[in-house]
Amino acid sequence: MSASAMELARAILLAPGGIAEEGLEKVFASLAHRALDDADLYFQYSRSEGFSLEEGVVKSGSHAIEQGVGVRTVRGERQGLAYSDEIAMPALLAAAEAARAIVHEQGEQRALVWRRRDTLALYPPVDPLASISNEEKIALLERVEAAVRDYDPRIVQVMASLSARFEAVLVMRLDGTMAADVRPLVRL
Numbered sequence: 001m002s003a004s005a006m007e008l009a010r011a012i013l014l015a016p017g018g019i020a021e022e023g024l025e026k027v028f029a030s031l032a033h034r035a036l037d038d039a040d041l042y043f044q045y046s047r048s049e050g051f052s053l054e055e056g057v058v059k060s061g062s063h064a065i066e067q068g069v070g071v072r073t074v075r076g077e078r079q080g081l082a083y084s085d086e087i088a089m090p091a092l093l094a095a096a097e098a099a100r101a102i103v104h105e106q107g108e109q110r111a112l113v114w115r116r117r118d119t120l121a122l123y124p125p126v127d128p129l130a131s132i133s134n135e136e137k138i139a140l141l142e143r144v145e146a147a148v149r150d151y152d153p154r155i156v157q158v159m160a161s162l163s164a165r166f167e168a169v170l171v172m173r174l175d176g177t178m179a180a181d182v183r184p185l186v187r188l
Helices: 005-013 021-032 089-102 134-151
Strands: 038-054 057-075 078-084 159-173 177-187
Touching (some): 005 038, 021 038, 021 089, 038 134, 057 134, 078 089
Antiparallel strands (some): 038 159
16 A cells, blocks of 8 residues: 555655654744744655657666755745755754744744645655666667557657656645645656
């Protein structure tokens, strides 16, 4: 059985940096004592890769990983935005401090109670990049090329490409709302 989007997003975004709910509560506590109207944390992880085959030869291959966390604070009409590429408590606390400083105003502290929000899963939380090996991906492109050439002998040039992207997003709000999404995408 596959993990839920929430479980998978937490495992990808929080666990590697050793971030637990208690740490997130500490971040929101540091934000809440400024009597903010709203605040949220937006965690995102994205991994992509691509292969292209031209005339039976792998012409290109690429791989990229991006990740980070954004902090947004709102007080009246003012917004504070801060970002870190590193998803770890020290970086998260520094980003929260920067976003908080932008809308600085003294106020009362709020209590935080997490409310997980179940979202409609539009697709299974599966990582398409990890589902098959690079060798299998190239073999798939070779089968595509062979099928196209077999379709019509007049076809003299075949170019095929395969790209995949996997994103995990976790959003947490000052009101305690927590939502996650996992987005797999494959193009052939």
